[in-house]
Amino acid sequence: MPELLQFLLSGITVGAVYALVALGFTIIYNASDVVNFAQGEFVMLGGMITFFAHAAGLPLPLAALIAIIATAGIGVALNKLAIEPARGAPVVSLIIITIGASIFIRGATQLVFDKQIHRFPAFSGDQPILIGGATILPQSLWVIAGALAVFFCLWLFFTRTLIGRAVLATANNRIAAQLVGINTNYVMTLSFAMSAAIGALAGVLVTPITLTSYDVGLALALKGFAAAMLGGMGNPKGALVGGLLLGILEAMTAGYISSQYKDAAAFVVILAVLFAMPQGLFGRKSTDRV
Amino acid sequence: MSLLQIEGLGIDFGGVRAVNDVGFALKPGEIVSVIGPNGAGKTTLFNMISGVYAPARGRVALDGEDVTRMPPHHLARRGLSRTFQNLQIFQSMSVLENAVAGHHLHERGSVFADLFSLPAARRRSRASEESARALLDRVGLGRAAEQEAGSLSYGALKRLEIARALALKPRVLLLDEPAAGCNAVETEEIDHLIAKVAAEGVSILLVEHDMKMVMRISNHIVVLDHGEKIAEGEPAAIARDPRVIEAYLGAQATEAQNADG
Amino acid sequence: MRLSSKTTTLLILAAVIAIAPVFFPSSYYFRVGSLIFVNGLAVTGLVILIGYAGQISLGHAGFAGIGAYACALAPVHLGLHPALAAVLGAALSAAIAFLVGRPILRLKGYYLAVASLGFGILVSMVLSNEAQLTGGPDGMAVPELGLRAVLKAIGIDLSNTEFWYAFSGLVLVIGAWLALNLYHSPTGRALRALHGSEVAARTVGVDVAHYKLVAFVLSAVYASVSGSLLALQNKFITPDVAGFMHSIEMVTMAVLGGAGSVLGAILGAAILTTLPQVLTVFQEYEQLMLGLVMMLVMIFMREGLLPSITRRIRGRAE
Numbered sequence: 001m002p003e004l005l006q007f008l009l010s011g012i013t014v015g016a017v018y019a020l021v022a023l024g025f026t027i028i029y030n031a032s033d034v035v036n037f038a039q040g041e042f043v044m045l046g047g048m049i050t051f052f053a054h055a056a057g058l059p060l061p062l063a064a065l066i067a068i069i070a071t072a073g074i075g076v077a078l079n080k081l082a083i084e085p086a087r088g089a090p091v092v093s094l095i096i097i098t099i100g101a102s103i104f105i106r107g108a109t110q111l112v113f114d115k116q117i118h119r120f121p122a123f124s125g126d127q128p129i130l131i132g133g134a135t136i137l138p139q140s141l142w143v144i145a146g147a148l149a150v151f152f153c154l155w156l157f158f159t160r161t162l163i164g165r166a167v168l169a170t171a172n173n174r175i176a177a178q179l180v181g182i183n184t185n186y187v188m189t190l191s192f193a194m195s196a197a198i199g200a201l202a203g204v205l206v207t208p209i210t211l212t213s214y215d216v217g218l219a220l221a222l223k224g225f226a227a228a229m230l231g232g233m234g235n236p237k238g239a240l241v242g243g244l245l246l247g248i249l250e251a252m253t254a255g256y257i258s259s260q261y262k263d264a265a266a267f268v269v270i271l272a273v274l275f276a277m278p279q280g281l282f283g284r285k286s287t288d289r290v
Numbered sequence: 291m292s293l294l295q296i297e298g299l300g301i302d303f304g305g306v307r308a309v310n311d312v313g314f315a316l317k318p319g320e321i322v323s324v325i326g327p328n329g330a331g332k333t334t335l336f337n338m339i340s341g342v343y344a345p346a347r348g349r350v351a352l353d354g355e356d357v358t359r360m361p362p363h364h365l366a367r368r369g370l371s372r373t374f375q376n377l378q379i380f381q382s383m384s385v386l387e388n389a390v391a392g393h394h395l396h397e398r399g400s401v402f403a404d405l406f407s408l409p410a411a412r413r414r415s416r417a418s419e420e421s422a423r424a425l426l427d428r429v430g431l432g433r434a435a436e437q438e439a440g441s442l443s444y445g446a447l448k449r450l451e452i453a454r455a456l457a458l459k460p461r462v463l464l465l466d467e468p469a470a471g472c473n474a475v476e477t478e479e480i481d482h483l484i485a486k487v488a489a490e491g492v493s494i495l496l497v498e499h500d501m502k503m504v505m506r507i508s509n510h511i512v513v514l515d516h517g518e519k520i521a522e523g524e525p526a527a528i529a530r531d532p533r534v535i536e537a538y539l540g541a542q543a544t545e546a547q548n549a550d551g
Numbered sequence: 552m553r554l555s556s557k558t559t560t561l562l563i564l565a566a567v568i569a570i571a572p573v574f575f576p577s578s579y580y581f582r583v584g585s586l587i588f589v590n591g592l593a594v595t596g597l598v599i600l601i602g603y604a605g606q607i608s609l610g611h612a613g614f615a616g617i618g619a620y621a622c623a624l625a626p627v628h629l630g631l632h633p634a635l636a637a638v639l640g641a642a643l644s645a646a647i648a649f650l651v652g653r654p655i656l657r658l659k660g661y662y663l664a665v666a667s668l669g670f671g672i673l674v675s676m677v678l679s680n681e682a683q684l685t686g687g688p689d690g691m692a693v694p695e696l697g698l699r700a701v702l703k704a705i706g707i708d709l710s711n712t713e714f715w716y717a718f719s720g721l722v723l724v725i726g727a728w729l730a731l732n733l734y735h736s737p738t739g740r741a742l743r744a745l746h747g748s749e750v751a752a753r754t755v756g757v758d759v760a761h762y763k764l765v766a767f768v769l770s771a772v773y774a775s776v777s778g779s780l781l782a783l784q785n786k787f788i789t790p791d792v793a794g795f796m797h798s799i800e801m802v803t804m805a806v807l808g809g810a811g812s813v814l815g816a817i818l819g820a821a822i823l824t825t826l827p828q829v830l831t832v833f834q835e836y837e838q839l840m841l842g843l844v845m846m847l848v849m850i851f852m853r854e855g856l857l858p859s860i861t862r863r864i865r866g867r868a869e
């Protein structure tokens with residue numbers, strides 16, 4: 001049993017990161033119908049910028065804050081320079097644009113910073129905590145708490161604030177939202193900023209455990225994308241559950257079947273879910289109008 | 291005997307009964323019109339009959355065979371074809387190719403022959419191209435054949451859809467507002483075309499807002515309002531029916547109010 | 552004269568392939584040329600899938616991987632001639648595409664993208680994890696095709712790079728010819744019709760699921776043959792051939808040049824194959840430039856390079 005618990009704990013930790021990436025996907029997808037393949041780069045930037053700011057002598061919390069704000073700025077720039085000009089382009093073009101953006105960001109990071117692997121200290125030390133025979137790193141608790149906090153804040157934002165409802169209205173029907181006076185461009189900008197900030201936060205939280213380098217983004221983007229899709233694109237609850245499920249699934253596969261095939265498990269399950277439920281776990285079914 | 295028989299057809303969207311308990315019949319060579327105010331459920335009815343939507347209730351029979359919920363391409367093989375109110379043109383193809391594509395069931399063959407452009411494949415293509423040109427002439431688009439479909443006017447695209455639907459050599463043809471966006475001359479041409487097609491023995495189910503045209507060419511009219519059939523009969527009788535007048539006047543009165551407010 | 556016509560496209564392609572070597576100062580250029588043709592072949596398959604049928608795949612490198620490893624494994628384990636191994640790989644790819652395609656192609660847009668991506672990743676994972684069989688991430692050797700020796704025996708003496716340039720070029724021309732035939736055929740029309748409007752295609756009788764599958768299987772065979780050619784000419788293969796980045800490269804080449812046109816897509820393959828070779832001078836900037844090119848072309852030339860350029864030229868001429 002402690003073995004199972006151990007796998008579960010590490011699965012939830014990884015799953016929380018996937019959930020954060022998936023939440024980032026969801027926000028942008030809702031506001032713009034774009035799946036942003038550069039989402040993983042936000043996580044990478046969060047970790048890298050924090051490391052270099054910290055190495056330059058800034059205290060860790062300040063370095064993290066700077067990283068989150070800078071990444072949000074990069075998210076906004078991405079929207080203004082690459083997504084807005086391509087409004088209405090077919091899905092394939094948007095995929096290539098955001099993958100292009102992700103390669104570009106990776107290339108730029110490698111030039112501005114370096115190609116090394118980096119780590120900064122965990123927030124509350126590295127002493128593992130014992131729970132029922134299994135152990136968990138304090139930093140893992142930070143990651144899990146981060147994911148839950150972000151989910152809760154998003155929920156408050158979307159249900160309790162006027163601007164949050166404006167974002168939802170834009171997601172439902174862009175034209176109608178414009179007609180009732182919502183500035184949909186502002187909504188887009190805000191969504192990219194939020195999404196990038198959430199990604200960066202994930203990077204800040206997880207780097208002490210998984211380390212970071214300029215090329216960690218793509219794998220994270222794929223997993224986050226898969227998690228978002230597992231839950232049903234565009235649904236924040238789906239993103240959270242999808243992310244956690246995916247993380248647990250990977251940990252179980254690694255633990256009980258084969259660590260080499262842990263990434264495979266994720267994709268096998270996604271294929272199975274999509275075959276059985278083409279809309280994902282929490283996606284809504286709709287009839288295409290003609 | 292009726293060629294198309296509809297019984298108790300109905301569908302809901304998120305709890306709203308878009309169409310409920312609609313039934314009527316269509317004989318060979320007959321023109322039946324479905325009329326009703328905006329949002330009455332006419333297009334939805336068409337979508338169910340043509341297999342685009344799966345009805346929740348009721349039955350559709352084509353030539354005695356139950357074809358309820360059969361996919362559109364199987365219905366096409368049984369001779370049911372349609373046009374769309376919101377144009378569904380193959381945008382990146384030429385006008386001619388749109389019409390040729392309508393011949394799919396007559397020109398399809400082995401993929402292998404198509405890949406290697408074997409004589410059989412070329413023959414199939416040539417035959418459907420000839421037929422497509424004749425159809426384009428028939429709907430008055432003969433001279434636009436080589437243009438990109440996207441460059442045609444709305445009225446011309448409506449006629450292109452009719453040509454494409456006729457390419458199937460249908461027994462039943464569903465036309466959803468074929469004259470919308472056409473000027474008086476074009477409307478009259480479409481009017482004649484429909485009458486001629488029906489005279490050749492094709493049964494036609496028509497949705498149209500142009501009442502003059504509907505009254506002139508229909509053998510039979512079905513009136514929908516809020517998804518329900520409220521009347522059915524010969525054009526003259528329908529024009530006098532108080533419920534029909536009420537449904538239309540009611541709708542107009544609301545529209546007038548909306549325009550004022 | 553219309554650029555889109557089948558013969559013009561084939562003539563341009565064949566002429567460029569035949570004349571280009573006149574300007575080649577070294578065998579290195581033959582090597583780059585044959586790489587372009589190999590990529591061009593895979594991309595021509597994607598033209599059928601993306602350009603004709605309007606379906607996305609982010610996993611086609613998986614089929615390239617199957618084609619490549621068939622050439623590496625079948626000669627050793629089954630004693631097949633490498634050429635037959637390539638045929639076997641193509642048949643296997645077609646069979647797998649047939650099985651996987653049916654459920655995958657019910658999905659649309661991003662869902663289709665992620666499902667195909669998942670498939671590709673699974674293939675590459677098997678290739679790198681089954682190390683006893685495939686040599687794992689380090690890759691494995693591929694036997695010699697042997698055709699060059701045959702040619703030599705009948706008096707045609709080509710260097711290795713010259714041979715692969717000519718041979719891949721020939722296969723590319725054949726692949727382009729088939730794809731162009733298909734475009735103007737009933738099958739091609741059905742594919743383009745379902746791309747234009749799925750519902751309208753169904754109402755004229757197109758069995759949409761069947762034709763999507765046809766496009767998927769055909770493009771899988773193209774990718775597989777391309778993978779085989781790559782393996783045979785490199786005489787060595789690693790799982791990267793099936794990797795996600797290779798899938799992305801393939802799709803980018805197709806869309807960059809213009810997924811709707813065979814010539815455009817091959818141009819895309821030429822540009823994206825040459826770009827890294829040119830950029831090795833600025834190695835540091837390679838990723839930066841690649842990402843930038845991808846974004847700029849897609850933002851400013853949505854239909855891809857070739858269609859946008861011909862449209863502009865035609866617009867000026869009128």
Ligand SMILES: Nc1ncnc2c1ncn2[C@@H]1O[C@H](COP(=O)(O)OP(=O)(O)OP(=O)(O)O)[C@@H](O)[C@H]1O
Pocket residue numbers: 287288289290303308326327328329330331332333334335375
């Ligand atoms: N796919 C769908 N999803 C949800 N609601 C739908 C769908 N299709 C139709 N409806 C609803 O069904 C009702 C009937 O619509 P329908 O288009 O059939 O009307 P109509 O009689 O064709 O109107 P019009 O004359 O304007 O064409 C409307 O309230 C419409 O909003």
Ligand SMILES: [Mg+2]
Pocket residue numbers: 332333334375
């Ligand atoms: Mg309608």
